[in-house]
Amino acid sequence: MELVPFLFFFFLTTIVATIQASDRSISHQIHVLRPQTGSHGRHVPGISCMSWRLGVEAHNILGWTTVPAVCERYVGNYMLGHQYRQDSKAVTNEALLYAKSLNLTKDGKNLWVFDIDETALSNLPYYARHGFGAELYNSTAFNAWVLEGTAPALPESLRLYSKLMALGIKVAFITGRGESQRRITEINLKFVGYLNWEKLILKNTSYSGNTSVVYKSSERRKLEESEYRIIGNIGDQWSDLLGTNVDYRTFKLPDPMYYIN
Ligand SMILES: *[C@@H]1O[C@H](CO)[C@@H](O)[C@H](O)[C@H]1NC(C)=O
Ligand SMILES: *[C@@H]1O[C@H](CO)[C@@H](O)[C@H](O)[C@H]1NC(C)=O
Ligand SMILES: *[C@@H]1O[C@H](CO)[C@@H](O)[C@H](O)[C@H]1NC(C)=O
Ligand SMILES: *[C@@H]1O[C@H](CO)[C@@H](O)[C@H](O)[C@H]1NC(C)=O
Ligand SMILES: [Mg+2]
Numbered sequence: 001m002e003l004v005p006f007l008f009f010f011f012l013t014t015i016v017a018t019i020q021a022s023d024r025s026i027s028h029q030i031h032v033l034r035p036q037t038g039s040h041g042r043h044v045p046g047i048s049c050m051s052w053r054l055g056v057e058a059h060n061i062l063g064w065t066t067v068p069a070v071c072e073r074y075v076g077n078y079m080l081g082h083q084y085r086q087d088s089k090a091v092t093n094e095a096l097l098y099a100k101s102l103n104l105t106k107d108g109k110n111l112w113v114f115d116i117d118e119t120a121l122s123n124l125p126y127y128a129r130h131g132f133g134a135e136l137y138n139s140t141a142f143n144a145w146v147l148e149g150t151a152p153a154l155p156e157s158l159r160l161y162s163k164l165m166a167l168g169i170k171v172a173f174i175t176g177r178g179e180s181q182r183r184i185t186e187i188n189l190k191f192v193g194y195l196n197w198e199k200l201i202l203k204n205t206s207y208s209g210n211t212s213v214v215y216k217s218s219e220r221r222k223l224e225e226s227e228y229r230i231i232g233n234i235g236d237q238w239s240d241l242l243g244t245n246v247d248y249r250t251f252k253l254p255d256p257m258y259y260i261n
């Protein structure tokens with residue numbers, strides 16, 4: 001069962017690689033998937049791309065708008081190669097071990113929060129066509145991609161989701177996508193294997209002007225003030241995880257392509 005979304009993910013990223021084969025600069029990034037000392041060693045002012053990525057993941061480097069141009073190729077190789085998937089797996093394995101270690105009260109109130117973009121779903125087919133985050137974010141183009149409803153699942157997140165559900169844990173999605181994208185988001189989630197959820201919370205226009213940290217933490221607070229007990233939270237952005245109500249473990253998936261406050 002789990003093989004299907006897994007293959008689907010690779011299928012799509014392969015298509016992207018094939019489509020881009022005519023674009024010399026990008027196909028070069030995609031086809032050279034072996035570790036490249038050359039691109040690892042490329043320099044962002046003062047540091048290598050590898051150190052830049054570590055700084056980003058550790059939240060030492062923050063508030064950045066685009067991947068440094070010299071690191072586009074490095075990030076592309078990372079995202080399409082094995083390392084991104086292995087790093088993701090290391091995160092979801094820990095999340096599952098943690099969930100299994102909990103002595104859960106069987107009252108149906110246990111809830112696990114999932115982010116959507118670059119967590120439940122992967123927009124890698126889009127970002128592969130847009131410089132892996134080296135291009136300035138274009139909301140028109142990105143929203144058009146979202147409305148296609150064809151984002152593959154991040155296989156590691158789908159596996160975690162299934163295992164949590166099997167443990168009797170409920171799932172809530174909290175996403176920065178707007179209410180206007182609710183229907184296509186539901187379709188996309190179901191299409192790739194996320195069949196059930198307790199809540200799908202999209203960003204209401206009442207939050208326009210608020211940071212993601214403010215939006216997401218206040219939605220988590222609302223959940224906890226109602227009937228739920230949040231026991232875990234997973235996302236690719238620090239803003240998915242920071243804020244109030246964090247007396248449970250949080251899990252940071254890799255994402256060197258963009259930064260959201
Ligand atoms: C699990 O929780 C229940 C109810 O709170 C308690 O009776 C039981 O001893 C706990 N088990 C462990 C292994 O902590
Ligand atoms: C953003 O994307 C749209 C749709 O693809 C395109 O028409 C527009 O030129 C892009 N804007 C910029 C600044 O690249
Ligand atoms: C969005 O916010 C408005 C204003 O606060 C509120 O009336 C509306 O019910 C909210 N919509 C949803 C779906 O929560
Ligand atoms: C959202 O931003 C507005 C305007 O800055 C602010 O008044 C409001 O308190 C913020 N919402 C939350 C939940 O913090
Ligand atoms: Mg995300």
